Amino acid sequence: MxxxxxxxxxxxxxxxxxxxxxxxxxxxxxxxxxxxxxxxxxxxxxxxxxxxxxxxxxxxxxxxxxxxxxxxxxxxxxxxxxxxxxxxxFLPKEPAARAKVREWMSAAEGTFMIHGLAILYARWRLPEPAREYLPEMEKGLSTNVHNDFSWLESELEGKEYLVGDDVTAADILMGFNTEFIFARNLGTEGGDWPNVKKWLSRNQQRExxxxxxxxxxxxx
Ligand SMILES: N[C@@H](CCC(=O)N[C@@H](CS)C(=O)NCC(=O)O)C(=O)O
The missing domain is CATH 3.40.30.10 (Glutaredoxin)
Structure with a gap:
Protein backbone atom coordinates (compact mmCIF):
# COMPACT_ATOMS: atom_id res chain seq x y z
CA MET A 1 0.00 0.00 0.00
CA PHE A 90 12.04 -1.59 -7.62
CA LEU A 91 14.47 -0.12 -5.06
CA PRO A 92 15.21 -2.87 -2.55
CA LYS A 93 15.33 -2.13 1.18
CA GLU A 94 18.13 -4.62 1.83
CA PRO A 95 21.35 -2.50 1.84
CA ALA A 96 23.52 -4.58 -0.50
CA ALA A 97 20.85 -5.01 -3.19
CA ARG A 98 19.86 -1.35 -2.80
CA ALA A 99 23.48 -0.23 -3.27
CA LYS A 100 23.76 -2.31 -6.46
CA VAL A 101 20.52 -0.83 -7.86
CA ARG A 102 21.73 2.69 -7.01
CA GLU A 103 25.09 1.93 -8.62
CA TRP A 104 23.34 1.28 -11.95
CA MET A 105 21.06 4.28 -11.48
CA SER A 106 24.17 6.48 -11.18
CA ALA A 107 26.05 4.71 -13.97
CA ALA A 108 23.17 5.29 -16.40
CA GLU A 109 23.92 9.03 -16.57
CA GLY A 110 27.34 9.33 -14.94
CA THR A 111 29.11 6.65 -16.98
CA PHE A 112 27.14 5.36 -19.98
CA MET A 113 25.38 8.53 -21.05
CA ILE A 114 28.39 10.79 -20.54
CA HIS A 115 30.56 8.58 -22.76
CA GLY A 116 27.90 8.22 -25.48
CA LEU A 117 27.09 11.93 -25.46
CA ALA A 118 30.74 12.92 -25.84
CA ILE A 119 30.54 11.36 -29.32
CA LEU A 120 27.17 12.88 -30.15
CA TYR A 121 28.32 16.35 -29.11
CA ALA A 122 31.50 15.99 -31.16
CA ARG A 123 29.31 15.17 -34.19
CA TRP A 124 27.11 18.19 -33.50
CA ARG A 125 29.67 20.75 -32.46
CA LEU A 126 33.05 20.11 -34.06
CA PRO A 127 33.70 23.18 -36.24
CA GLU A 128 34.24 22.70 -39.97
CA PRO A 129 38.06 22.99 -40.09
CA ALA A 130 38.36 20.18 -37.51
CA ARG A 131 35.72 17.86 -38.98
CA GLU A 132 38.27 15.78 -40.86
CA TYR A 133 39.42 14.55 -37.43
CA LEU A 134 35.93 13.42 -36.40
CA PRO A 135 36.33 9.70 -37.32
CA GLU A 136 39.58 9.51 -35.36
CA MET A 137 38.03 11.36 -32.45
CA GLU A 138 34.99 9.03 -32.43
CA LYS A 139 37.31 6.03 -32.50
CA GLY A 140 39.23 7.35 -29.50
CA LEU A 141 36.06 8.16 -27.58
CA SER A 142 34.55 4.75 -28.35
CA THR A 143 37.05 3.04 -26.00
CA ASN A 144 35.01 4.22 -23.03
CA VAL A 145 31.77 3.01 -24.62
CA HIS A 146 33.26 -0.42 -25.32
CA ASN A 147 34.52 -0.70 -21.73
CA ASP A 148 31.10 0.29 -20.36
CA PHE A 149 29.26 -2.20 -22.56
CA SER A 150 31.71 -5.00 -21.71
CA TRP A 151 30.97 -4.35 -18.04
CA LEU A 152 27.20 -4.47 -18.69
CA GLU A 153 27.61 -7.60 -20.81
CA SER A 154 29.51 -9.41 -18.07
CA GLU A 155 27.02 -8.39 -15.36
CA LEU A 156 24.19 -9.88 -17.44
CA GLU A 157 25.89 -13.25 -17.91
CA GLY A 158 23.36 -15.93 -16.90
CA LYS A 159 20.92 -13.30 -15.64
CA GLU A 160 17.65 -11.83 -16.89
CA TYR A 161 17.83 -8.55 -14.98
CA LEU A 162 20.63 -6.48 -13.51
CA VAL A 163 19.98 -6.99 -9.79
CA GLY A 164 18.18 -10.03 -8.39
CA ASP A 165 15.67 -12.08 -10.36
CA ASP A 166 13.24 -9.40 -11.47
CA VAL A 167 13.15 -5.95 -12.98
CA THR A 168 14.27 -3.08 -10.72
CA ALA A 169 14.97 0.63 -11.10
CA ALA A 170 18.45 -0.45 -12.30
CA ASP A 171 16.99 -1.93 -15.52
CA ILE A 172 14.59 0.98 -15.92
CA LEU A 173 17.31 3.64 -15.66
CA MET A 174 19.85 1.74 -17.76
CA GLY A 175 17.39 0.81 -20.52
CA PHE A 176 17.16 4.24 -22.13
CA ASN A 177 20.89 4.97 -22.37
CA THR A 178 21.63 1.52 -23.75
CA GLU A 179 18.93 1.80 -26.40
CA PHE A 180 19.96 5.36 -27.25
CA ILE A 181 23.67 4.54 -27.64
CA PHE A 182 22.83 1.65 -29.96
CA ALA A 183 20.24 3.64 -31.92
CA ARG A 184 22.65 6.52 -32.58
CA ASN A 185 25.65 4.20 -32.98
CA LEU A 186 27.65 6.16 -30.40
CA GLY A 187 30.93 4.26 -30.28
CA THR A 188 29.38 0.79 -30.54
CA GLU A 189 30.98 -0.13 -33.86
CA GLY A 190 32.87 -3.42 -33.76
CA GLY A 191 31.29 -4.48 -30.45
CA ASP A 192 29.23 -7.60 -29.86
CA TRP A 193 27.18 -7.72 -26.69
CA PRO A 194 24.55 -10.47 -27.02
CA ASN A 195 23.52 -10.45 -23.33
CA VAL A 196 22.89 -6.71 -23.52
CA LYS A 197 20.77 -7.05 -26.67
CA LYS A 198 18.68 -9.87 -25.13
CA TRP A 199 18.17 -7.89 -21.91
CA LEU A 200 17.11 -4.82 -23.88
CA SER A 201 14.53 -6.74 -25.86
CA ARG A 202 13.29 -8.48 -22.66
CA ASN A 203 12.74 -5.03 -21.14
CA GLN A 204 10.94 -3.81 -24.23
CA GLN A 205 8.55 -6.76 -24.15
CA ARG A 206 7.29 -5.93 -20.68
CA GLU A 207 3.64 -4.85 -20.62
N1 LIG B 1 20.63 14.09 -16.41
C1 LIG B 1 19.29 14.45 -16.78
C2 LIG B 1 19.29 14.83 -18.27
C3 LIG B 1 18.04 15.53 -18.72
C4 LIG B 1 18.14 15.92 -20.19
O1 LIG B 1 19.21 16.36 -20.68
N2 LIG B 1 17.03 15.79 -20.91
C5 LIG B 1 17.00 16.08 -22.33
C6 LIG B 1 16.15 15.02 -23.05
S1 LIG B 1 16.74 13.38 -22.90
C7 LIG B 1 16.31 17.40 -22.63
O2 LIG B 1 15.41 17.81 -21.92
N3 LIG B 1 16.72 18.03 -23.75
C8 LIG B 1 16.00 19.10 -24.36
C9 LIG B 1 16.66 20.41 -24.38
O3 LIG B 1 17.60 20.65 -23.63
O4 LIG B 1 16.22 21.24 -25.16
C10 LIG B 1 18.34 13.28 -16.46
O5 LIG B 1 18.81 12.16 -16.22
O6 LIG B 1 17.13 13.49 -16.38
Missing part, protein backbone atom coordinates in the same frame (compact mmCIF):
# COMPACT_ATOMS: atom_id res chain seq x y z
CA UNK A 2 1.51 3.35 -1.04
CA UNK A 3 1.97 5.87 1.77
CA UNK A 4 0.31 8.82 0.01
CA UNK A 5 -2.08 9.55 -2.84
CA UNK A 6 -0.22 10.34 -6.06
CA UNK A 7 -0.91 13.48 -8.08
CA UNK A 8 1.83 13.14 -10.68
CA UNK A 9 2.40 15.17 -13.81
CA UNK A 10 5.21 13.93 -16.06
CA UNK A 11 6.83 16.41 -18.46
CA UNK A 12 7.70 14.23 -21.41
CA UNK A 13 9.80 15.37 -24.36
CA UNK A 14 9.63 12.98 -27.32
CA UNK A 15 12.56 10.53 -27.73
CA UNK A 16 13.87 11.33 -24.26
CA UNK A 17 14.91 9.88 -20.93
CA UNK A 18 11.35 10.54 -19.78
CA UNK A 19 10.52 7.01 -20.98
CA UNK A 20 12.32 5.76 -17.86
CA UNK A 21 9.80 7.50 -15.65
CA UNK A 22 6.73 6.58 -17.69
CA UNK A 23 7.89 2.94 -17.61
CA UNK A 24 8.39 2.99 -13.82
CA UNK A 25 4.99 4.61 -13.28
CA UNK A 26 3.38 1.92 -15.44
CA UNK A 27 5.19 -0.86 -13.55
CA UNK A 28 3.71 0.55 -10.34
CA UNK A 29 0.28 1.08 -11.95
CA UNK A 30 0.35 4.69 -10.80
CA UNK A 31 -1.85 7.20 -12.60
CA UNK A 32 -0.14 10.26 -14.10
CA UNK A 33 -0.89 13.18 -16.33
CA UNK A 34 1.36 13.59 -19.34
CA UNK A 35 2.47 16.99 -20.56
CA UNK A 36 4.30 16.04 -23.73
CA UNK A 37 5.74 17.43 -26.91
CA UNK A 38 7.65 16.11 -29.90
CA UNK A 39 11.13 17.54 -30.44
CA UNK A 40 11.54 20.58 -32.70
CA UNK A 41 13.21 20.12 -36.11
CA UNK A 42 16.61 21.06 -34.55
CA UNK A 43 16.23 18.08 -32.17
CA UNK A 44 15.77 20.28 -29.09
CA UNK A 45 12.72 20.87 -26.94
CA UNK A 46 10.34 23.51 -28.37
CA UNK A 47 10.57 26.68 -26.21
CA UNK A 48 6.82 26.65 -25.51
CA UNK A 49 7.15 23.13 -24.07
CA UNK A 50 10.21 24.07 -21.99
CA UNK A 51 8.25 27.00 -20.59
CA UNK A 52 5.67 24.58 -19.17
CA UNK A 53 8.29 22.60 -17.20
CA UNK A 54 8.40 24.07 -13.67
CA UNK A 55 12.23 23.96 -13.33
CA UNK A 56 14.96 26.45 -14.16
CA UNK A 57 16.67 24.08 -16.64
CA UNK A 58 13.48 23.01 -18.40
CA UNK A 59 14.85 19.51 -19.09
CA UNK A 60 12.80 16.36 -19.46
CA UNK A 61 11.99 14.30 -17.51
CA UNK A 62 10.64 16.37 -14.67
CA UNK A 63 7.69 15.57 -12.45
CA UNK A 64 5.33 17.49 -10.26
CA UNK A 65 3.61 15.54 -7.49
CA UNK A 66 1.31 17.78 -5.47
CA UNK A 67 3.60 20.65 -4.53
CA UNK A 68 6.97 18.95 -5.07
CA UNK A 69 8.84 19.30 -8.37
CA UNK A 70 11.75 16.97 -9.19
CA UNK A 71 14.16 16.77 -12.11
CA UNK A 72 16.97 14.31 -12.97
CA UNK A 73 15.69 10.88 -13.91
CA UNK A 74 17.54 8.97 -11.17
CA UNK A 75 16.28 11.33 -8.45
CA UNK A 76 12.74 11.14 -9.83
CA UNK A 77 12.85 7.33 -9.91
CA UNK A 78 14.19 7.21 -6.36
CA UNK A 79 11.45 9.55 -5.13
CA UNK A 80 8.73 7.50 -6.82
CA UNK A 81 10.09 4.27 -5.36
CA UNK A 82 10.48 5.74 -1.87
CA UNK A 83 6.98 7.18 -1.95
CA UNK A 84 4.92 4.63 -3.87
CA UNK A 85 6.80 1.32 -3.68
CA UNK A 86 6.91 0.64 0.07
CA UNK A 87 7.71 -3.06 -0.46
CA UNK A 88 10.94 -2.08 -2.22
CA UNK A 89 10.26 -4.09 -5.37
CA UNK A 208 4.45 -1.76 -18.55
CA UNK A 209 7.13 -0.64 -21.01
CA UNK A 210 4.77 -1.14 -23.96
CA UNK A 211 2.04 0.87 -22.21
CA UNK A 212 4.50 3.71 -21.51
CA UNK A 213 5.50 3.78 -25.17
CA UNK A 214 1.91 3.69 -26.35
CA UNK A 215 0.77 6.51 -24.06
CA UNK A 216 3.76 8.79 -24.67
CA UNK A 217 4.38 8.07 -28.36
CA UNK A 218 8.05 7.48 -27.47
CA UNK A 219 10.27 6.40 -30.34
CA UNK A 220 14.00 6.97 -30.88
Missing amino acids: ASKESDITLYFLGASRAIRIAWLLEELSLPYELVSSPRASNGLAPPEFKAKIPTKLGKSPAIKDGNIVIQESAAIAEYICETYDPSGR AYKKAVEKSGYSL
Whole structure:
Protein backbone atom coordinates (compact mmCIF):
# COMPACT_ATOMS: atom_id res chain seq x y z
CA MET A 1 0.00 0.00 0.00
CA ALA A 2 1.51 3.35 -1.04
CA SER A 3 1.97 5.87 1.77
CA LYS A 4 0.31 8.82 0.01
CA GLU A 5 -2.08 9.55 -2.84
CA SER A 6 -0.22 10.34 -6.06
CA ASP A 7 -0.91 13.48 -8.08
CA ILE A 8 1.83 13.14 -10.68
CA THR A 9 2.40 15.17 -13.81
CA LEU A 10 5.21 13.93 -16.06
CA TYR A 11 6.83 16.41 -18.46
CA PHE A 12 7.70 14.23 -21.41
CA LEU A 13 9.80 15.37 -24.36
CA GLY A 14 9.63 12.98 -27.32
CA ALA A 15 12.56 10.53 -27.73
CA SER A 16 13.87 11.33 -24.26
CA ARG A 17 14.91 9.88 -20.93
CA ALA A 18 11.35 10.54 -19.78
CA ILE A 19 10.52 7.01 -20.98
CA ARG A 20 12.32 5.76 -17.86
CA ILE A 21 9.80 7.50 -15.65
CA ALA A 22 6.73 6.58 -17.69
CA TRP A 23 7.89 2.94 -17.61
CA LEU A 24 8.39 2.99 -13.82
CA LEU A 25 4.99 4.61 -13.28
CA GLU A 26 3.38 1.92 -15.44
CA GLU A 27 5.19 -0.86 -13.55
CA LEU A 28 3.71 0.55 -10.34
CA SER A 29 0.28 1.08 -11.95
CA LEU A 30 0.35 4.69 -10.80
CA PRO A 31 -1.85 7.20 -12.60
CA TYR A 32 -0.14 10.26 -14.10
CA GLU A 33 -0.89 13.18 -16.33
CA LEU A 34 1.36 13.59 -19.34
CA VAL A 35 2.47 16.99 -20.56
CA SER A 36 4.30 16.04 -23.73
CA SER A 37 5.74 17.43 -26.91
CA PRO A 38 7.65 16.11 -29.90
CA ARG A 39 11.13 17.54 -30.44
CA ALA A 40 11.54 20.58 -32.70
CA SER A 41 13.21 20.12 -36.11
CA ASN A 42 16.61 21.06 -34.55
CA GLY A 43 16.23 18.08 -32.17
CA LEU A 44 15.77 20.28 -29.09
CA ALA A 45 12.72 20.87 -26.94
CA PRO A 46 10.34 23.51 -28.37
CA PRO A 47 10.57 26.68 -26.21
CA GLU A 48 6.82 26.65 -25.51
CA PHE A 49 7.15 23.13 -24.07
CA LYS A 50 10.21 24.07 -21.99
CA ALA A 51 8.25 27.00 -20.59
CA LYS A 52 5.67 24.58 -19.17
CA ILE A 53 8.29 22.60 -17.20
CA PRO A 54 8.40 24.07 -13.67
CA THR A 55 12.23 23.96 -13.33
CA LYS A 56 14.96 26.45 -14.16
CA LEU A 57 16.67 24.08 -16.64
CA GLY A 58 13.48 23.01 -18.40
CA LYS A 59 14.85 19.51 -19.09
CA SER A 60 12.80 16.36 -19.46
CA PRO A 61 11.99 14.30 -17.51
CA ALA A 62 10.64 16.37 -14.67
CA ILE A 63 7.69 15.57 -12.45
CA LYS A 64 5.33 17.49 -10.26
CA ASP A 65 3.61 15.54 -7.49
CA GLY A 66 1.31 17.78 -5.47
CA ASN A 67 3.60 20.65 -4.53
CA ILE A 68 6.97 18.95 -5.07
CA VAL A 69 8.84 19.30 -8.37
CA ILE A 70 11.75 16.97 -9.19
CA GLN A 71 14.16 16.77 -12.11
CA GLU A 72 16.97 14.31 -12.97
CA SER A 73 15.69 10.88 -13.91
CA ALA A 74 17.54 8.97 -11.17
CA ALA A 75 16.28 11.33 -8.45
CA ILE A 76 12.74 11.14 -9.83
CA ALA A 77 12.85 7.33 -9.91
CA GLU A 78 14.19 7.21 -6.36
CA TYR A 79 11.45 9.55 -5.13
CA ILE A 80 8.73 7.50 -6.82
CA CYS A 81 10.09 4.27 -5.36
CA GLU A 82 10.48 5.74 -1.87
CA THR A 83 6.98 7.18 -1.95
CA TYR A 84 4.92 4.63 -3.87
CA ASP A 85 6.80 1.32 -3.68
CA PRO A 86 6.91 0.64 0.07
CA SER A 87 7.71 -3.06 -0.46
CA GLY A 88 10.94 -2.08 -2.22
CA ARG A 89 10.26 -4.09 -5.37
CA PHE A 90 12.04 -1.59 -7.62
CA LEU A 91 14.47 -0.12 -5.06
CA PRO A 92 15.21 -2.87 -2.55
CA LYS A 93 15.33 -2.13 1.18
CA GLU A 94 18.13 -4.62 1.83
CA PRO A 95 21.35 -2.50 1.84
CA ALA A 96 23.52 -4.58 -0.50
CA ALA A 97 20.85 -5.01 -3.19
CA ARG A 98 19.86 -1.35 -2.80
CA ALA A 99 23.48 -0.23 -3.27
CA LYS A 100 23.76 -2.31 -6.46
CA VAL A 101 20.52 -0.83 -7.86
CA ARG A 102 21.73 2.69 -7.01
CA GLU A 103 25.09 1.93 -8.62
CA TRP A 104 23.34 1.28 -11.95
CA MET A 105 21.06 4.28 -11.48
CA SER A 106 24.17 6.48 -11.18
CA ALA A 107 26.05 4.71 -13.97
CA ALA A 108 23.17 5.29 -16.40
CA GLU A 109 23.92 9.03 -16.57
CA GLY A 110 27.34 9.33 -14.94
CA THR A 111 29.11 6.65 -16.98
CA PHE A 112 27.14 5.36 -19.98
CA MET A 113 25.38 8.53 -21.05
CA ILE A 114 28.39 10.79 -20.54
CA HIS A 115 30.56 8.58 -22.76
CA GLY A 116 27.90 8.22 -25.48
CA LEU A 117 27.09 11.93 -25.46
CA ALA A 118 30.74 12.92 -25.84
CA ILE A 119 30.54 11.36 -29.32
CA LEU A 120 27.17 12.88 -30.15
CA TYR A 121 28.32 16.35 -29.11
CA ALA A 122 31.50 15.99 -31.16
CA ARG A 123 29.31 15.17 -34.19
CA TRP A 124 27.11 18.19 -33.50
CA ARG A 125 29.67 20.75 -32.46
CA LEU A 126 33.05 20.11 -34.06
CA PRO A 127 33.70 23.18 -36.24
CA GLU A 128 34.24 22.70 -39.97
CA PRO A 129 38.06 22.99 -40.09
CA ALA A 130 38.36 20.18 -37.51
CA ARG A 131 35.72 17.86 -38.98
CA GLU A 132 38.27 15.78 -40.86
CA TYR A 133 39.42 14.55 -37.43
CA LEU A 134 35.93 13.42 -36.40
CA PRO A 135 36.33 9.70 -37.32
CA GLU A 136 39.58 9.51 -35.36
CA MET A 137 38.03 11.36 -32.45
CA GLU A 138 34.99 9.03 -32.43
CA LYS A 139 37.31 6.03 -32.50
CA GLY A 140 39.23 7.35 -29.50
CA LEU A 141 36.06 8.16 -27.58
CA SER A 142 34.55 4.75 -28.35
CA THR A 143 37.05 3.04 -26.00
CA ASN A 144 35.01 4.22 -23.03
CA VAL A 145 31.77 3.01 -24.62
CA HIS A 146 33.26 -0.42 -25.32
CA ASN A 147 34.52 -0.70 -21.73
CA ASP A 148 31.10 0.29 -20.36
CA PHE A 149 29.26 -2.20 -22.56
CA SER A 150 31.71 -5.00 -21.71
CA TRP A 151 30.97 -4.35 -18.04
CA LEU A 152 27.20 -4.47 -18.69
CA GLU A 153 27.61 -7.60 -20.81
CA SER A 154 29.51 -9.41 -18.07
CA GLU A 155 27.02 -8.39 -15.36
CA LEU A 156 24.19 -9.88 -17.44
CA GLU A 157 25.89 -13.25 -17.91
CA GLY A 158 23.36 -15.93 -16.90
CA LYS A 159 20.92 -13.30 -15.64
CA GLU A 160 17.65 -11.83 -16.89
CA TYR A 161 17.83 -8.55 -14.98
CA LEU A 162 20.63 -6.48 -13.51
CA VAL A 163 19.98 -6.99 -9.79
CA GLY A 164 18.18 -10.03 -8.39
CA ASP A 165 15.67 -12.08 -10.36
CA ASP A 166 13.24 -9.40 -11.47
CA VAL A 167 13.15 -5.95 -12.98
CA THR A 168 14.27 -3.08 -10.72
CA ALA A 169 14.97 0.63 -11.10
CA ALA A 170 18.45 -0.45 -12.30
CA ASP A 171 16.99 -1.93 -15.52
CA ILE A 172 14.59 0.98 -15.92
CA LEU A 173 17.31 3.64 -15.66
CA MET A 174 19.85 1.74 -17.76
CA GLY A 175 17.39 0.81 -20.52
CA PHE A 176 17.16 4.24 -22.13
CA ASN A 177 20.89 4.97 -22.37
CA THR A 178 21.63 1.52 -23.75
CA GLU A 179 18.93 1.80 -26.40
CA PHE A 180 19.96 5.36 -27.25
CA ILE A 181 23.67 4.54 -27.64
CA PHE A 182 22.83 1.65 -29.96
CA ALA A 183 20.24 3.64 -31.92
CA ARG A 184 22.65 6.52 -32.58
CA ASN A 185 25.65 4.20 -32.98
CA LEU A 186 27.65 6.16 -30.40
CA GLY A 187 30.93 4.26 -30.28
CA THR A 188 29.38 0.79 -30.54
CA GLU A 189 30.98 -0.13 -33.86
CA GLY A 190 32.87 -3.42 -33.76
CA GLY A 191 31.29 -4.48 -30.45
CA ASP A 192 29.23 -7.60 -29.86
CA TRP A 193 27.18 -7.72 -26.69
CA PRO A 194 24.55 -10.47 -27.02
CA ASN A 195 23.52 -10.45 -23.33
CA VAL A 196 22.89 -6.71 -23.52
CA LYS A 197 20.77 -7.05 -26.67
CA LYS A 198 18.68 -9.87 -25.13
CA TRP A 199 18.17 -7.89 -21.91
CA LEU A 200 17.11 -4.82 -23.88
CA SER A 201 14.53 -6.74 -25.86
CA ARG A 202 13.29 -8.48 -22.66
CA ASN A 203 12.74 -5.03 -21.14
CA GLN A 204 10.94 -3.81 -24.23
CA GLN A 205 8.55 -6.76 -24.15
CA ARG A 206 7.29 -5.93 -20.68
CA GLU A 207 3.64 -4.85 -20.62
CA ALA A 208 4.45 -1.76 -18.55
CA TYR A 209 7.13 -0.64 -21.01
CA LYS A 210 4.77 -1.14 -23.96
CA LYS A 211 2.04 0.87 -22.21
CA ALA A 212 4.50 3.71 -21.51
CA VAL A 213 5.50 3.78 -25.17
CA GLU A 214 1.91 3.69 -26.35
CA LYS A 215 0.77 6.51 -24.06
CA SER A 216 3.76 8.79 -24.67
CA GLY A 217 4.38 8.07 -28.36
CA TYR A 218 8.05 7.48 -27.47
CA SER A 219 10.27 6.40 -30.34
CA LEU A 220 14.00 6.97 -30.88
N1 LIG B 1 20.63 14.09 -16.41
C1 LIG B 1 19.29 14.45 -16.78
C2 LIG B 1 19.29 14.83 -18.27
C3 LIG B 1 18.04 15.53 -18.72
C4 LIG B 1 18.14 15.92 -20.19
O1 LIG B 1 19.21 16.36 -20.68
N2 LIG B 1 17.03 15.79 -20.91
C5 LIG B 1 17.00 16.08 -22.33
C6 LIG B 1 16.15 15.02 -23.05
S1 LIG B 1 16.74 13.38 -22.90
C7 LIG B 1 16.31 17.40 -22.63
O2 LIG B 1 15.41 17.81 -21.92
N3 LIG B 1 16.72 18.03 -23.75
C8 LIG B 1 16.00 19.10 -24.36
C9 LIG B 1 16.66 20.41 -24.38
O3 LIG B 1 17.60 20.65 -23.63
O4 LIG B 1 16.22 21.24 -25.16
C10 LIG B 1 18.34 13.28 -16.46
O5 LIG B 1 18.81 12.16 -16.22
O6 LIG B 1 17.13 13.49 -16.38
